[in-house]
Amino acid sequence: MNNDSRFFNEMLGHGSERRAPYAEYGAWLDGEDVQRLHQMSGEAEVFFRRTGITFNVYGEPASTERLIPFDVVPRIISGREWDKLVKGIDQRVRAINAFLHDIYHRQEIIKAGRIPAELIAKNDAYLPQMAGFSPPSNIYTHIVGVDLVRTGQDEFYVLEDNARTPSGVSYMLENRETMLQLFPELFTRIPVKRVQTYPATLHRALSACAPAAARNAPVVAILTPGIHNSAYYEHSFLADQMGVYLVEGQDLRIVDGRVAMRTTRGYTPIDVLYRRIDDDFLDPLTFNPHSLLGVPGIMDIYRAGGITITNAPGTGISDDKAIYSYMPEIVEFYTGQPALLKNVETYRCSEPDSLAYVLDNLSELVVKEVHGSGGYGMLVGPAASTAELAAFEAKLRARPSNYIAQPTLALSTVPILSDAGLAPRHVDLRPYVIVSPSGVEVTPGGLTRVALKEGSLVVNSSQGGGTKDTWVLED
Amino acid sequence: MLGKTAGGLYWMFRYLERSENTARLVDAGFRIALTHSSVAEDEWKSVISTAGQKIAFNERHDRYTSANVVDFLLRDISHPASIMSMTEAARSNARMVRTALTREVWEATNECCMVLRSLLEKPIADRDLPFALRTIRQHSALVRGALHGTMLRNEIFNFARMGTFIERAESTARILDVKYYVLLPSVSFVGSSLDNVQWETILRSVSAATAYRQVHGSEPAAQTIADFLIFDKRMPRSLAFCRSKINSNLAYLADEYNERSACLDLSEAMSLRMAEQSIDDVFEHGLHYFIQDFIRQNNILSHKIEEDFRFNG
Numbered sequence: 001m002n003n004d005s006r007f008f009n010e011m012l013g014h015g016s017e018r019r020a021p022y023a024e025y026g027a028w029l030d031g032e033d034v035q036r037l038h039q040m041s042g043e044a045e046v047f048f049r050r051t052g053i054t055f056n057v058y059g060e061p062a063s064t065e066r067l068i069p070f071d072v073v074p075r076i077i078s079g080r081e082w083d084k085l086v087k088g089i090d091q092r093v094r095a096i097n098a099f100l101h102d103i104y105h106r107q108e109i110i111k112a113g114r115i116p117a118e119l120i121a122k123n124d125a126y127l128p129q130m131a132g133f134s135p136p137s138n139i140y141t142h143i144v145g146v147d148l149v150r151t152g153q154d155e156f157y158v159l160e161d162n163a164r165t166p167s168g169v170s171y172m173l174e175n176r177e178t179m180l181q182l183f184p185e186l187f188t189r190i191p192v193k194r195v196q197t198y199p200a201t202l203h204r205a206l207s208a209c210a211p212a213a214a215r216n217a218p219v220v221a222i223l224t225p226g227i228h229n230s231a232y233y234e235h236s237f238l239a240d241q242m243g244v245y246l247v248e249g250q251d252l253r254i255v256d257g258r259v260a261m262r263t264t265r266g267y268t269p270i271d272v273l274y275r276r277i278d279d280d281f282l283d284p285l286t287f288n289p290h291s292l293l294g295v296p297g298i299m300d301i302y303r304a305g306g307i308t309i310t311n312a313p314g315t316g317i318s319d320d321k322a323i324y325s326y327m328p329e330i331v332e333f334y335t336g337q338p339a340l341l342k343n344v345e346t347y348r349c350s351e352p353d354s355l356a357y358v359l360d361n362l363s364e365l366v367v368k369e370v371h372g373s374g375g376y377g378m379l380v381g382p383a384a385s386t387a388e389l390a391a392f393e394a395k396l397r398a399r400p401s402n403y404i405a406q407p408t409l410a411l412s413t414v415p416i417l418s419d420a421g422l423a424p425r426h427v428d429l430r431p432y433v434i435v436s437p438s439g440v441e442v443t444p445g446g447l448t449r450v451a452l453k454e455g456s457l458v459v460n461s462s463q464g465g466g467t468k469d470t471w472v473l474e475d
Numbered sequence: 476m477l478g479k480t481a482g483g484l485y486w487m488f489r490y491l492e493r494s495e496n497t498a499r500l501v502d503a504g505f506r507i508a509l510t511h512s513s514v515a516e517d518e519w520k521s522v523i524s525t526a527g528q529k530i531a532f533n534e535r536h537d538r539y540t541s542a543n544v545v546d547f548l549l550r551d552i553s554h555p556a557s558i559m560s561m562t563e564a565a566r567s568n569a570r571m572v573r574t575a576l577t578r579e580v581w582e583a584t585n586e587c588c589m590v591l592r593s594l595l596e597k598p599i600a601d602r603d604l605p606f607a608l609r610t611i612r613q614h615s616a617l618v619r620g621a622l623h624g625t626m627l628r629n630e631i632f633n634f635a636r637m638g639t640f641i642e643r644a645e646s647t648a649r650i651l652d653v654k655y656y657v658l659l660p661s662v663s664f665v666g667s668s669l670d671n672v673q674w675e676t677i678l679r680s681v682s683a684a685t686a687y688r689q690v691h692g693s694e695p696a697a698q699t700i701a702d703f704l705i706f707d708k709r710m711p712r713s714l715a716f717c718r719s720k721i722n723s724n725l726a727y728l729a730d731e732y733n734e735r736s737a738c739l740d741l742s743e744a745m746s747l748r749m750a751e752q753s754i755d756d757v758f759e760h761g762l763h764y765f766i767q768d769f770i771r772q773n774n775i776l777s778h779k780i781e782e783d784f785r786f787n788g
Contacts, residue, residue, distance in 0.1 A: 051578075052570070052585045227570050236573040246574050250788070251479050262478045264630065264784040265732055 008152045008412040009424050010075065021078040021473060024190045037072060037417050040182045044070050047181065053174050055461065056230045069466035070175060071416040072182065075427060075448040079193075079475040082444060085156060085431065088341035089146050090440045091331060093433050096163055096318045098334035100140040103317060104130045114329045123323075124371070125316030127279065129286055133303050135312045136209045137437040142310040143202070143274070144433040145169070145447075148341075150412040157344045157409065158327070159428065163319040164311060165276050168447040168467075169432045170234035173198060173241070175469040176445070191474035193444035198432065199241035201443070205436035206242075206272045211305045213258065214271035221245035221261060223252075223275040225293045235276050245270070249277075252295045259298055259307045272308045273298075279313045321370045321404050322348065344409060350401035358405040359396065362389050365405045366457075367396065380457055382408050411457055414468065416450060426451045428459050429470065444472035480572045481634045482786030487568035487584070488638035494561040495615040496646040500525055501548055502608045503680040505601075507672060508541055518676075519544040525653040525680075528556055545604060549611075550595035558611060559595050562588050575631045579621040587614035630731055633724040634784070640724075641777050644717035645770060650680050651704055652766040657697070674700055681712040701762060702754040714769060718746045721776070728784075738779040745772050 005014050011022045018026040045067065048054075054065035077085075102108050103120060110117045120126050145166030147159040176195050180187060203220065210218035224235035226248050239246035247270075251261050258269035275282065281291040286299040301307050317323065323330075325346035331339035347354040347365075358365060367379040379392045396403055413424035431446035448468040449459035459465040504522035508515035519539040523532045528547070531554055536543040551557045555564070566588040573581055591611065599607050626632050657673040674695040678684040681704065690707070691699050707713045725739040749769075757765045781787065 049589065050582050050586055052581065227567065232570070236570070240574045245477060247477065248479070251477055262785050262788060264476050264478050264481045265734070266785070 004413075004424065007410050007424070007426070008150065008155075010150070010412050010414045010427075013153070021076045021081075025074065025076060025186070028186060028189060034417075034421055041070075041072050041417055044072060044178050044182060047178055048174070051174065053170070053233055055233065056228060068171065068461045069452060070178065071450060071452075071466050071468045072179075073415050073417055073422065074179065074469045074471045075414045075429075076471045076473065079473050082472045085148070085341075086442045088156070088339070089431060089433055089442050091335055091337065091340050092146065092158065092161065092327070093141065093144050093435060093440050095327075095331040095334045095339075096144070096161060097138065097140050097435065099330050100312070100315060100318050101134070101138050102334070104314065105132065105134075109330065109333050112333065114333050115323075115326045119322060119326070120317065123317060123320060125279075125314070125320050127314035127317075129299055129303075130312070130314040136211055136308055139209060139435050139437070140312040140315050141318070142205055142209060142435050144435065145430045146433060148429045148431070149344075149409055150427075150429070151410050152412075155342075157342045159344060160321075160324065161319040161327070162430070163315045164278070166430070166432070167231045167234055167276075168430055168449075169198065170237040171467050172432060172443070172445055172447050172470065173237075175447075175467055179469045190471070193472045193474055195443050195445035198434075198443045199238065201434055201441055202238070203242040203244065205434045205441075206244075206274055206308075206310060208436045208438070209308045209310065210271040211308045213269075213306045218271035219245070219269065220272045220274065221247045221270045223247055223249070223273050223277060223294075225277050225281075229276075231276065238274075244274075249291075249293045249295055252298075254295070254297045254301060257301065257304070257306055259295055259301050270307060272310065274310045279316060282309070282313060321368055322350075325404065344406045347405040349396060349403040349405060354405075355396070355400045358403075359393060362393060362396075364408060366408050367392060367403050367405045370402055370404060378458075380408065383455075383457070408457065414448070414450065416452065416466075416468075423454070425454070426457050426459065427468070445470045476575070476630055476634075478785030478788070480575050481630070481784050482781065483568045483572035484575060484631060484634040485638035485641075485780070485786065487565050487572065488635045489642040490561040490565035490568065491584075491615055491618060492639045492642040493556070493646065494558045494565065495612060496643070497526055497548055497556075497558050497561075498608050498611045498615075499680050499682060500650075501545060501604075503676045504544070505541065505604055505608075506679065507676055511672065515541065521653050522548075525649050526556065527649060528554075531556070541601060542598070546598055549599060549607070559591060562591050577621065577625040579625045580618065583614075583618040583621040587618055590614055628727075630728060633728050633731075636724045637721055637780060640717040640720045641773060641780070643712055644714055644721075644773050647681055647704055647712050647714055647717070648766050648770050648773065650677060651701065652763065652770070655762045655766065671695065677704075683710060683712060686710055698754055698758065701757070705757065705765075706749075706754060715746075715749065718742070718749060722746055725780075736783045738776060738783045741779055742776055745776065 008014060011018060013019050048067050048070060054067055056065060099109065109115055110120065141163040143166060145162040145168065147162065149157050149159050151157065172195055206220050207218045220242065221244055222235050222239045224232060224246060226232065236246055245261060247261050252259055253267070255267045259273065260267035260269045277293050280288045281293040283294050283296060283299045284291045285296045298307065302309050324343070325348055327343050328339045347358050349355045349358055358367065363381045363384070365381045369377045379388065411426040411428065414427045415422040416425045427448050427450045429446050429448055432443050434441045448470045449461070449465050450468055451457060451459045452464060452466045500522050504518050507518045516539045519541060522544060523529055523539065526548060532547055535547060535551070547554060547557065549558045552560050554560060566584055569576060569581055569584040591614070594607055594610055622635060654673065654677050675684065677700060678687050683703070687695070687700070687703055691703065703710060703713065705714045708715050708719060710716055722742050725736060725742055729735045729739055
């Protein structure tokens with residue numbers, strides 16, 4: 001394998017000798033024929049198609065379903081490395097929940113001068129409707145996907161805290177299922193921690209957050225925008241795995257002070273709603289009046305304790321890219337400890353000095369929209385053409401506060417199976433976190449996204465990225 | 476269960492059943508067209524009317540040639556009642572009710588759709604038609620097999636089965652209606668080879684040629700065929716069989732819900748009225764009249780089921 005020593009290769013480090021977590025897998029790999037791996041790769045695709053693990057791309061006809069490419073070489077993390085990450089994630093997620101409670105109540109952090117008031121007041125993600133309201137057990141983000149990148153042996157950075165409706169967890173589970181089918185022998189040889197507990201853990205956590213109005217076993221439902229949504233597969237997969245209802249807005253209405261779903265026998269109240277639609281579409285009476293996806297009046301029922309909505313409305317204020325740069329202060333303010341996980345250095349283009357620096361160094365930086373996601377509307381300086389840089393400069397000057405910039409990180413690589421054999425490609429990692437009254441749980445594994453194009457740093461599936469199974473070892 | 480889910484299951488299995496029945500109709504029509512070229516166009520025309528698609532066909536084609544009819548019924552995705560469109564619709568409903576299905580049923584449905592997409596990508600030449608029809612029937616059999624082998628016998632199963640039998644009853648009724656003139660006693664003169672072929676076609680369109688021989692011997696007679704397809708409770712595509720299955724599924728639901736639905740009353744009343752008649756009564760009052768009435772009642776029942784179980788609100 002051709003290894004570029006500028007980047008940390010998770011299998012080979014900076015050299016050519018296999019790192020310990022890959023020792024056993026490497027020994028297996030040495031006995032494998034590349035031809036067979038390619039054949040398995042083909043079988044994985046058949047498996048994904050037959051199972052219907054597809055996503056829809058916005059802007060293409062609704063019937064077009066695409067596959068996210070799956071790479072058969074696993075990404076392996078040692079138990080020790082993982083435990084360190086978990087401590088950092090646990091701390092960060094607790095801080096996010098404390099921050100949300102504070103922001104929607106006394107706003108101590110602003111009074112203490114640790115973050116500017118206008119950052120909250122002028123932010124669309126801040127929902128005044130949530131002010132003064134406390135969700136059950138003060139949990140705002142029951143489900144979080146923390147995006148991490150690695151740049152060295154012990155260097156991990158948080159890229160983004162996805163605290164609204166993080167997606168991709170079905171890939172964590174289906175990728176493992178695929179690997180178990182293709183390479184069962186690997187799992188007898190190598191002690192890989194199980195990820196399959198995720199749906200049961202999530203179901204328990206959701207049930208534990210049922211509102212006061214709930215009777216007996218809480219009724220849990222997932223709210224999906226419908227079969228044409230890009231993540232519909234995941235919504236139905238999770239509902240199926242947890243054994244809960246999968247509902248759309250048109251199945252729901254308010255009956256006797258509860259949010260109820262239309263069943264074959266009449267309307268039945270829902271206790272916990274795991275919604276997979278954005279805040280804006282949740283309640284046309286409170287937010288976007290044109291939304292057909294939500295439930296008119298649900299916010300009133302929520303505030304009256306008639307239903308638990310997960311994640312809580314208004315959590316977007318904690319994972320906004322403008323807030324991101326304050327995360328080290330936020331973690332320290334609420335936990336009293338320095339943040340265990342590092343933030344990527346971030347330039348807020350709203351500040352004149354930062355903007356000047358960003359404009360001077362555009363070709364070295366990654367620039368993102370404050371409210372963007374999915375890799376849309378971002379600039380990767382080192383990979384951009386002169387024309388692209390010029391176009392972006394104009395955008396930056398026109399609306400500086402819409403952007404933040406970060407240095408281009410030397411993302412770690414993991415080998416993929418390419419046409420020319422094993423070849424390193426850049427990856428990121430999204431572990432899945434569940435918050436319940438009994439604590440924070442991080443499933444040992446996650447979604448590894450991989451940029452399939454040589455040299456590319458953009459891992460988003462909408463931009464040609466693929467995925468890998470992520471192994472955390474028992475060690 | 477959500478009303479929407481019940482509706483999705485019901486329609487998923489209606490579409491699958493209709494698609495399979497259309498494949499049978501084409502198979503039967505093709506056999507006649509193959510052996511009696513003089514009546515080929517008439518036969519294809521009657522296939523199109525049996526499918527209830529005359530208007531849609533005439534909007535797209537001038538002549539009832541085998542190429543036109545086969546293309547229209549199998550692969551025309553601009554036509555919602557083509558086998559391809561119905562298979563897509565069945566899959567789309569299956570995706571919607573994914574949580575109610577076992578992995579096996581979903582995968583069989585998904586795979587059926589994937590196979591048909593590639594099978595029907597290009598026009599089907601006459602010589603490839605038998606293979607194509609066989610493939611279509613095989614894949615719907617796989618879905619049915621997965622349903623019977625893996626699904627819990629609960630309300631989910633009941634709604635799936637009701638979709639199947641409402642659709643099947645309509646299909647058998649339509650076949651009888653379009654072909655009723657060959658079954659009328661006045662024209663059933665024995666010995667004409669064409670009549671024998673027509674009768675054979677009717678039996679083939681409901682996959683009942685063998686079953687009929689086992690019960691009634693090898694000499695087909697008009698009244699016996701009609702009797703077989705309307706009243707024989709052992710014959711899985713007869714009207715009486717479909718009626719009794721709908722009754723029993725509705726009765727299971729009444730048990731499970733501890734509440735008797737209005738559509739169960741209606742369904743049982745319809746069965747009772749049917750049981751009071753014999754094939755002689757049917758012919759005396761007119762087969763066409765009987766069938767038209769049956770189709771109308773079947774539609775009323777279908778609407779009542781949708782309403783009672785809140786498919787749409």
